[in-house]
Amino acid sequence: MKVLVFAEQRAGEFRKAAIEAICAARRLDGDGEVVAVVIGKGIADKAGQLAAYGADKILSIEHDLLDLYSTDGYTTSLQKAVESENPDAVLLAATAMGRDLAPRLGARLDVPVLADVTELSWVDGNLQAVRPVYAGKLMMTVKSNKTPGIATTRPKAFLASEPDQGKTASVTSFDVSLSEDDLKAKVKQIQSEAEGMIELTEADFIVSGGRGMKAAENFTVLEDLAKVLNAAIGASRAAVDSGWRTHSEQVGQTGKVVAPTLYIACGISGAIQHLAGMTSSKVIIAINKDPDAPIFKIADYGIVGDAMEVVPALTEAIKAAK
């Protein structure tokens, strides 16, 4: 079998989730061929590093108009690569870019897309996946009866292997002709987040606050703990709807679905829509005044108490333990 992987990069940096997708393809495909496709500008010399994660062949598509992501430019490029390689499956990371690109590719090729999957397998030559639905309240097993099977892989669901620097692969340049008129929707500007911000869906540690935090300024105690743990800050819907935190930090069914190593829920009671977004965390700590809060039922470790007192003590204790 042959699996083609879109290896997402921004500003010459491959996304961790893209590396995970290549590793997922390698494991899925056994002795088969894994082809990585890199799209951008001035990225060919960096593409070789993908061999260390299991790419047997690397296609580099470079163009001035591909410097920044565009749905039209990237779809056309990836579609040409797929038509040339004729793979059995195409994988993309389920990032902002992958979630935009995969459905366009699927529509162009007239094949469905298995979105945001957490497991992949072959069944009689068809791509089969497990994917969380209803924000993770249920897991659906679904098969694509079309070729190629297209799937987007959920960040952190597939482990990235240790790079094997002994492996090499040829980087072949693949030409695609594009003109300004082909790009109907164009990125005019990129506003970068502050340096050091950790993306929730990629974070290993998350410190999250809810209604029990009582005010926007009280989140500083969570930020202090986050700093010590190198964690991202999350928030419940109640905290976001109260205007204490931005919607991009919301964890749950109208926000992000996360799966960190450690999730610390502070002043979060555990509404069903919040639990749906974080129950696949490896270890969950709950700190809440109300001993009957539903969050305690799913937390590995609970402390009954005021987060405003417990969290600073926890921050100091972790600092001391390091």
Place this chain on the structure above:
Amino acid sequence: MNILVCVKHVPDTETAVKIGADGKSIQTQDVNFILNPYDEFALEEALKIKEAKGGEVTLITAGPEEAKKSLRTGLAMGADKAMHILCDESHDSLALAFCLAEGIKDESFDLILCGKQAMDEDNAQVPIMLADKLGLPNISAVIKLEIGDGTATAHREFEGGTEVVETSLPAVISAHKGLNEPRYASLKGIMMAKKKEIKDVSCTCAESGLEILDMAYPPSRAGGRIVGEGTDAVPELVKLLREEAKVI
């Protein structure tokens, strides 16, 4: 501006969904269905644009008869009219996009707004696939939208920042939380909605290329352990995190 808003009738997010008797679908009895929350952001934006620039807001859904309830909710919020494609398909985004594209083939819109995903099967694909079927550009998951003269400029977040994307119109744009605060339907709106037109549209659904084999509950967590109360419990918690969970 003539604006189309695509909506879906989905289980309330506060619902604990249960697997149906066939093992492949969900139980729908005793489940409260609502207008998909992301679609409320799309509709709110459409209503704001209409208020600023004039025009008409049309709703469309593809789904079973009961989905008319969500169309009524949208009409009560302020949409002018609605179209209903009676269709049993709800799993395959590509088939749904095909269905929606067929349903509006005789209409013309300056802007098509959708929620970024339906909060049932979380595919987040229909708006983008619909755009492709209609040969239109798309901007997905936007948190800010400005409509210019035949153009739209939108902000969309990615991991590490925000992209400012400009497109010509017509285009398909999908709404993320943060775009606006959806209004509540007024009593007058609810009364008026009863008189607004819902046009039934027939469509031959495309055959699905997807096959659902199984639905399962995620592994349950063996939680529930209370380490202690207040700051006194912190040393024990840190010890457990180091020695038992081994995460710090």
